[in-house]
Amino acid sequence: MRDPDPRTVQRARRGDLLAFEDLVREFQADAFRFAWHLTRDRQLAEDVTQEAFLRAFRFLKGFRGDRKFGSWLFSIVRNCAMDSLRRQRRSEMPWDDQFLPRSLADPTARAELEAALRSVSAEHREAFLLVEVFGLSYQETADVLGVAVGTVKSRMFRARQALCLAIADEEEAT
Amino acid sequence: MNCEQAQLVLSTRMDGERVGARQAEAAAAHAEGCVRCQVFAQRSARIRSSVRIRAAESVPDLVEPIMVAVARERIRPSLAPATDRRIAYRRPRHRRPMTLAPAVAAAIAGLIVGSLVVGGPWQMGANRPIAAATVVGSVRSAAPALDAFQGTYTIHEFGLSSEVPERLLEMDVAFLSPQRFRLEVDDRTRYPSSSWTPTDLLFIEDLTTTFTSGPSGCPGDLPEGVCPRTRATTARLSEYSAAAPVPADLVLPVATFGSTRGFQVLDRERFDGRDAVRVRLSFERAAPMFPFLRIGGTWRPFFDRDKVLLWLDAGSWLPLRMAVYPSRSGDRREWELRYGRAVESPDAPILDVRMESASEEPPDVSLFRIPGASAPEPHQLDDLPARIGYAPATPGDAGDLELVSIVLPTASAPVTPSSLLVYAAGLDYLKVAERRDWRGPGPFGPVDDIAQQITLGEGGVAYYEPAGEGYGRRLAIHTPTADLFVETNLSRERLLEIAASLPVRGEALPSSWRRLGSPGVKVERIGVAEALATAGLPASLPERLPEGYVVASAELSKVGTAIEGVTLFLRQPDTDAAGEPLTLHIERDTGLPPPSSSAQSRIRFAGAEGRWTPNRSQLEWVDGGAYHSLQGQLGFRALLEIASAVVGVTS
Numbered sequence: 001m002r003d004p005d006p007r008t009v010q011r012a013r014r015g016d017l018l019a020f021e022d023l024v025r026e027f028q029a030d031a032f033r034f035a036w037h038l039t040r041d042r043q044l045a046e047d048v049t050q051e052a053f054l055r056a057f058r059f060l061k062g063f064r065g066d067r068k069f070g071s072w073l074f075s076i077v078r079n080c081a082m083d084s085l086r087r088q089r090r091s092e093m094p095w096d097d098q099f100l101p102r103s104l105a106d107p108t109a110r111a112e113l114e115a116a117l118r119s120v121s122a123e124h125r126e127a128f129l130l131v132e133v134f135g136l137s138y139q140e141t142a143d144v145l146g147v148a149v150g151t152v153k154s155r156m157f158r159a160r161q162a163l164c165l166a167i168a169d170e171e172e173a174t
Numbered sequence: 175m176n177c178e179q180a181q182l183v184l185s186t187r188m189d190g191e192r193v194g195a196r197q198a199e200a201a202a203a204h205a206e207g208c209v210r211c212q213v214f215a216q217r218s219a220r221i222r223s224s225v226r227i228r229a230a231e232s233v234p235d236l237v238e239p240i241m242v243a244v245a246r247e248r249i250r251p252s253l254a255p256a257t258d259r260r261i262a263y264r265r266p267r268h269r270r271p272m273t274l275a276p277a278v279a280a281a282i283a284g285l286i287v288g289s290l291v292v293g294g295p296w297q298m299g300a301n302r303p304i305a306a307a308t309v310v311g312s313v314r315s316a317a318p319a320l321d322a323f324q325g326t327y328t329i330h331e332f333g334l335s336s337e338v339p340e341r342l343l344e345m346d347v348a349f350l351s352p353q354r355f356r357l358e359v360d361d362r363t364r365y366p367s368s369s370w371t372p373t374d375l376l377f378i379e380d381l382t383t384t385f386t387s388g389p390s391g392c393p394g395d396l397p398e399g400v401c402p403r404t405r406a407t408t409a410r411l412s413e414y415s416a417a418a419p420v421p422a423d424l425v426l427p428v429a430t431f432g433s434t435r436g437f438q439v440l441d442r443e444r445f446d447g448r449d450a451v452r453v454r455l456s457f458e459r460a461a462p463m464f465p466f467l468r469i470g471g472t473w474r475p476f477f478d479r480d481k482v483l484l485w486l487d488a489g490s491w492l493p494l495r496m497a498v499y500p501s502r503s504g505d506r507r508e509w510e511l512r513y514g515r516a517v518e519s520p521d522a523p524i525l526d527v528r529m530e531s532a533s534e535e536p537p538d539v540s541l542f543r544i545p546g547a548s549a550p551e552p553h554q555l556d557d558l559p560a561r562i563g564y565a566p567a568t569p570g571d572a573g574d575l576e577l578v579s580i581v582l583p584t585a586s587a588p589v590t591p592s593s594l595l596v597y598a599a600g601l602d603y604l605k606v607a608e609r610r611d612w613r614g615p616g617p618f619g620p621v622d623d624i625a626q627q628i629t630l631g632e633g634g635v636a637y638y639e640p641a642g643e644g645y646g647r648r649l650a651i652h653t654p655t656a657d658l659f660v661e662t663n664l665s666r667e668r669l670l671e672i673a674a675s676l677p678v679r680g681e682a683l684p685s686s687w688r689r690l691g692s693p694g695v696k697v698e699r700i701g702v703a704e705a706l707a708t709a710g711l712p713a714s715l716p717e718r719l720p721e722g723y724v725v726a727s728a729e730l731s732k733v734g735t736a737i738e739g740v741t742l743f744l745r746q747p748d749t750d751a752a753g754e755p756l757t758l759h760i761e762r763d764t765g766l767p768p769p770s771s772s773a774q775s776r777i778r779f780a781g782a783e784g785r786w787t788p789n790r791s792q793l794e795w796v797d798g799g800a801y802h803s804l805q806g807q808l809g810f811r812a813l814l815e816i817a818s819a820v821v822g823v824t825s
Contacts, residue, residue: 015315016312016489017241017244017245017308017311017312017315018304018308018312018451018488020241020244020308021237021241021304021305021308024236024237024240024241025237025303028233028235028236028237028240029233032233032234032236033233046234046236049236049240050236050239050240050243053236053240053243053244054240054243054244054247057244057247058247116221131189132221132222132225132226133225133226137189137190137191138186138189138191153182153185153186153191154182156185156186156189157181157182157185157186160181160185160214160218160221161181161214163217163218163221164213164214164217164218164221167217167220167221168213168217
């Protein structure tokens, strides 16, 4: 994830709405995708994205730039998603067959991966999502999840192990 | 190194994370001879490509709703402390230039305006779209921070008449908090004969006292009998005004951008060396930005839907230029014919107002001295009970607004309040007027009978009107002991919050005030739900209305005993400028009345028979055995669209 021009963030911190709108334009797609992956509900993901940007605007003054804007925003999206899932009394990230977009080029590969991902625990899946799908570094992922870098490293490894195992099972079954 | 350790290293390296050289070497050496680790690496790579090679997902565009929420957030004073808002401005070192040649003035305008923005000019992406809510929120939040302003402008007007095809006027505008405005127009046109009276205007507003001076309007090329020449300057002085300050939107377009609807943000572009946001809106929508047209003198006419292009400074949100172009619509041609005007090209401006210079240097207080007005008597809140017999209601939550004036009007006009409290912060204002002996009928103050009945705070009733016709957003509150009128340029939400903090509990207007009539005709204000039911309309009707419109209020009318009609008043909640107020009148078991205008055309739409009367902007039709009339200055197409949404729902 590309970091925004620091001058834009500075201006947005001073309350410049044009600058904040620039940030919204730049990050809304990633924020929505992340929210969608966390909630698996399009409407809920839209609500979460809106709420996350509103919270980001409120808290922007407190953003000191000691971590990347993108990972700071993602941690807010994650908190908003957890809050809204909690409100819906869904304690864990929901799961269905749509982890990956239906339009994924190779349907066989998709089905295989869907099945594999289902076998991975929620916390491993979350780390995997941030690193593999959103291209975050371990440090950024750690910032989003509020864990140590070492934890991200081991979760990524465990996620890959589980996925490789699941793919092996699929291969044997076919 | 075992498989577990080697795969951890492989996984970490795959993600581009740092691994010690020794560890990397050991892992590579292990994997070379280990089939399990090779399979792990291959499968991991396959998973990666499956995840990363994916078609674009459909992502909704959420910018507008996000910015609407953010802009709303921004207007809550608790979240935007005054000190933070004020740093957006800096006092320039130089006073405004008073006598500069236009070209020189234009060249330095950018520099001076630029100095209003901390951080100096920055380059913006020209092609990035901008949400309407960003403009609204930015303008709104700049208002309370602006304490003083001086600006000079040039006004080029084209097409006043064949004798005077072009005019040049210079305009000085000054503002000093609290609520002091001055607008002076100096007509520099060389007229062809002495029969023309230059449009030299002076307008001063000092809190609630206003002064206007200028010639009465009369173009020099009209025959004497049609328009009597007058060189005499007409001066008007009013001791008390409940209306919005006239030139405020020239300083900062707070009223114009009181709603996110009814304008289009075109782009960002450099203008006079400044980053500017270019906005397109109709002349009617932009009317508050042309206050000089209303003050006096002679001006060319404008069609409501003429196009206005507006350049707003992207840092200070001051208007840098406003250019009016003739609308391309066919209605414009009809309008030209009706007024006997020449056909005008939609590509050439007919009015071009440019800011030549601006500064935040406080203007001299003497500029706001009103000729002939005596200095207002200062009052203290504590002294008022002894003076007027009651303690006026004051809002508990006025936010950043400070009480800046207490007026006790002496002239006793029918709707003059007995006390008026004025609150202000920068350009923001709030007026609370009170009257103890109001006998109705209708709400007190400039609030119409058709105002929307709303609930305040803990159940108190109030009557709300959106901004429009020279007024800000208004609220009337009726209580058994007092009637209050509150007016402001703050947002609707903020007005309702402040009104809810007044120590009064509003009641519904007495039933006798809600009934009007003459012999044989009775009109009664009724609730919206009741009106919809009476008219046989579904409660879901408001959902079918064009975006933003609400059913603000309703009336039941009875002519004799035979005809019973329901009238629904449809309005935009923030400002009338966002969409013309509409009236939808329905009479059950009634057909089309006989033709009442020579310019009526029969129409048929969505299976209903009807007719269109252009000079009244009225669409009438019969559907489900009921007569419908829809009226409002929206244009035929827009009215037809609304009518089509209503057709077929009358039960």
